[in-house]
Amino acid sequence: MSDSWRWPTDLRIPHRFMRRPPHYFPFPGHLEEWVAEEEERYKATVAGRWDMVKYYGPRVEDMQSFPRQWKEKPYTLWDFFIPAWRCPHSTQRVGRMADGGKWVCGMELIEAAPKCVIYSFGIETDSSFEAELLRRAPGCEVWGYDFSVDSWGPEITGDADLAPRAHFHKWGLGGRDEPGHSPPMYTLRTLMAMNGHSFIDLFKIDIEGSEFDALKSLLRSLEDAGEDAVPFGQMQIEIHAWAPYDVFGYFIDWWESLERFGLRPFWFEPNLVYANAMDARPELVEYAFINVKGKHDLLTD
Numbered sequence: 001m002s003d004s005w006r007w008p009t010d011l012r013i014p015h016r017f018m019r020r021p022p023h024y025f026p027f028p029g030h031l032e033e034w035v036a037e038e039e040e041r042y043k044a045t046v047a048g049r050w051d052m053v054k055y056y057g058p059r060v061e062d063m064q065s066f067p068r069q070w071k072e073k074p075y076t077l078w079d080f081f082i083p084a085w086r087c088p089h090s091t092q093r094v095g096r097m098a099d100g101g102k103w104v105c106g107m108e109l110i111e112a113a114p115k116c117v118i119y120s121f122g123i124e125t126d127s128s129f130e131a132e133l134l135r136r137a138p139g140c141e142v143w144g145y146d147f148s149v150d151s152w153g154p155e156i157t158g159d160a161d162l163a164p165r166a167h168f169h170k171w172g173l174g175g176r177d178e179p180g181h182s183p184p185m186y187t188l189r190t191l192m193a194m195n196g197h198s199f200i201d202l203f204k205i206d207i208e209g210s211e212f213d214a215l216k217s218l219l220r221s222l223e224d225a226g227e228d229a230v231p232f233g234q235m236q237i238e239i240h241a242w243a244p245y246d247v248f249g250y251f252i253d254w255w256e257s258l259e260r261f262g263l264r265p266f267w268f269e270p271n272l273v274y275a276n277a278m279d280a281r282p283e284l285v286e287y288a289f290i291n292v293k294g295k296h297d298l299l300t301d
Helices: 031-056 107-112 128-136 188-195 211-224 248-260 272-278
Strands: 091-094 102-105 116-121 140-145 166-169 200-205 232-240 263-270 284-291
Touching: 091 128, 102 107, 102 232, 102 263, 102 284, 107 128, 116 128, 128 140, 128 200, 140 188, 188 211, 211 232, 211 248, 248 263
Parallel strands: 116 140, 116 200, 140 166, 200 232
Antiparallel strands: 091 102, 232 284, 263 284
């Protein structure tokens, strides 16, 4: 780098250097105001979503998720569900830089926490995300579930310092409890009860399309219990918009049920590895959500 080059000091300039606009953190004691302002902005985003539906539909049942007529309908499903809510802390990518890494809100708070709970569903052979979380946050423990593998990946099994804080079960996350099934399936609330947890700080889920039924089941159980917020602070999820979940009407209903329970997207990243390898539509996207209804460290001064 040239000695004459300097980072710009005017905060208006870095826009052209960054993937997203510069991040302005709230002052101490102002998180409540931050949340209120973000919610107002997000309402405008939701209104814009429905304006797009009316323009291109005009009915929901007329909408295509991935239209081929790109000149007449220049959008994909994901353009209706943009990450318009800003994390009020740093946003960092954790884990491998390619497929396997996730975007996390407030990693500095997780690192400083004396105790934190992480759940990870869908591990396969890559545990780089969970390993980095444990390495950087010594107060954290992680509970992992994946019926397609027998253990954590080598990033954890090969590290004697991390392995004691990483718990693994060859089970799956589902819409109902089926302990006698092969493989055994459990709902999130049942697993939390088994582990003695009432709240999860970070909830990661990558379960190849089963996320739709699993989260619908969770929200239904919360509604039945008279609760209006999910039991976790943030969620890192890969959404698989494969048939039949790619039907626009189904997807928007599912998405808006997440919003009703306080989930707001603050980041997304299309899975370009999948699109490139499979010569496929952009059906897989990584999203990161923050829970704006729950009382947790990300929203507490």
